[in-house]
Amino acid sequence: EMKNSEIAVRKNEAISRGVGMTTQVYAAKAENAEVWDVEGRRYIDFAGGIAVLNTGHRHPKVIEAVKKQLDCFTHTCHQVMPYENYVALAERLNKLVPIAGPKKTIFATTGAEAVENAVKIARCATGRSAVIAFTGAFHGRTFMGMALTGKVVPYKVGFGQMMGDVFHVPFPIELHGISVEESLDVLDKLFKADVDPKRVAAIILEPVQGEGGFYEVPRALMKAVRQICDEHGILLIADEVQTGFARTGKLFGMENYDVQPDLMTMAKSLAGGFPLSAVTGRAELMDAPGPGGLGGTYAGNPLAIAASHAVLDVIEEEKLCDRANQLGGRLKQRLEALRADIPQISDIRGPGFMVAVEFAQAGTTKPDADLTNAIRLKALEKGLILLTCGVYGNVIRFLSPITIQDEVFNEALDIIEASIREVVG
Ligand code: PMP
Structure with missing residues (x-):
């Protein structure tokens, strides 16, 4: 014992x-x-x-799906010998993710990697490098994820210079005296003082900040951010790593708003306890990086993919x-x-x-x-x-x-x- x-x-x-x-x-x-x-x-x-x-x-359905996959194969690397359930899961997410028009998907393993990949895709598709995030945001512990994260202690302390071209705007929290107007005013000042909006590849936000305190993006902010993105050719990335898969009462947190992102990151409850993350986005953006620019040895592991199919079934059936x-x-x-x-x-x-x-x-x-x-x-x-x-x-x-x-x-x-x-x- x-x-x-x-x-x-x-x-x-x-x-x-x-x-x-x-x-x-x-x-x-x-x-x-x-x-x-x-x-x-x-x-x-x-x-x-x-x-x-x-x-x-x-969940019995998830365990059953993974056991079935265990008996077939556990790893081939999708870039070497692909498997159908990877393709089928991409098809499912392309149908489910609230973005209009043709979509494509890639898989990775962790939430941070999904964020990394979304930023790579946004940079590649726009030919721009700057990214704007919000204070209090959490986007992971890799170098880009850490840079985007809007909290110094404990996430950035001691780790030296952050990735360049990352900017933070105050996240509006009425309870703590920060209004939507103030956030938008800082964004406007950022464009005047620090970065040409035509150099900004993406604005990334969580529909509800997770680690940051379960604060919802106010409707007015979401609408304004979408308008600003459209005005300057900036892509909107919704980080749904924590908000996704029925948590907010909708399959995705963005479904609580009447605007859509261009790219969406998913992880966590996507595969019910198995390591899997995904980026789904507008097809022409997702196809910007050349062959070999995206992927990873374990990206879209077959056991996790099998689990995810079962998770999506369970969310629907139950x-x-x-x-x-x-x-x-x-x-x-x-x-x-x-x-x-x-x-x-x-x-x-x-x-x-x-x-x-x-x-x-x-x-x-x-x-x-x-x-x-x-x-x-x-x-x-x-x-x-x-x-x-x-x-x-x-x-x-x-x-x-x-x-x-x-x-x-x-x-x-x-x-x-x-x-x-x-x-x-
Ligand atoms: N984005 C959000 C919104 C998260 O909540 C998290 C994890 N808490 C991440 C990214 C990073 O995910 P992971 O820990 O799987 O890298």
């Missing part, structure tokens, strides 16, 4: 501290929305491996978009009911089941990260795994599987309420 504390000691010896960890609970097995640690203790999983498990741990709206509604209702007693709750928000609660000093919007983390730890003690997020670390986000059973969901709601009440006192 292994003990969490003993593995934790070994972990500290063996693993770089650069890989941050939010728990020291070592996983032994998992099923849908529940995980068990090496000591046999059960937890409800509201982290979902950071937004990967919208269809839950080990109507997970509707379910996300129901669960999100119940969670928000429960949190709203707490507000009368808990003046430290400064905001409850989010489309579909991309729900978050923000904590501040009582009666203000002044972020309280310590209180937020204390609530997370109290919930962990009670058997519920939660994640915080936000530029100020004062947001608890809920990334439960959308397939969670009602009894388990209700149990989690009770733990959330009890944890908040106990910590606030």
Whole structure:
């Protein structure tokens, strides 16, 4: 029998501290929305491996699809000996992604790689190099992903000069006093002071900022950004790595807006726990790079592709978009009911089941990260795994599987309420 504390000691010896960890609970097995640690203790999983498990741990259909693929082949490299299910998944995404007209897709392995590839495609298609992102954004830990990420601590500290030609504009958060007008004003000043808009290849944004705090792009900003892109020939990249696959109550977060991106990045819940990412975009853009310019040894691994087909089936068959709206509604209702007693709750928000609660000093919007983390730890003690997020670390986000059973969901709601009440006192 292994003990969490003993593995934790070994972990500290063996693993770089650069890989941050939010728990020291070592996983032994998992099923849908529940995980068990090496000591046999059960937890409800509201982290979902950071937004990967919208269809839950080990969904039977996903496991069945992967087992079937395991018995055929596990790797050939699509660039050497291609396979049909890769083509079929591209066809499916081309149909599903909310971009008008002919589309094409490529596969990669991680979210950061999807972002890298989207930027490469945008640069190649436009012949321009600059990229604009938003403060608070998270786009990955590779060099371009890191440069695009709008948060210095901990993502950029110590890693030296960032990729050139990347600019940040304040993300509008009304709650923290930044309006859409202010964001657009800074963008305008950027075009006057720093970069010719005709040199900008792309503007990248998350429809709902994930790591940044579950803040939705305001409708007015999305519309204005699309107009500015059209005016200057800039491409709009929607990073749907965290918002995708039914989380926001739609298959993609962009479906909550009436504008479309030119390119879209996907990862995480795309393959229900297997490493797979994708870029889908307008066909003529996707075809800009020459043969060999895109790809990778493991890009579009057959096991992950098989899993992804099953994930898309499950989202459809189990109507997970509707379910996300129901669960999100119940969670928000429960949190709203707490507000009368808990003046430290400064905001409850989010489309579909991309729900978050923000904590501040009582009666203000002044972020309280310590209180937020204390609530997370109290919930962990009670058997519920939660994640915080936000530029100020004062947001608890809920990334439960959308397939969670009602009894388990209700149990989690009770733990959330009890944890908040106990910590606030
Ligand atoms: N983009 C967004 C919006 C993300 O949330 C993340 C991961 N949190 C990434 C990119 C990077 O994905 P990965 O960790 O798979 O590289």
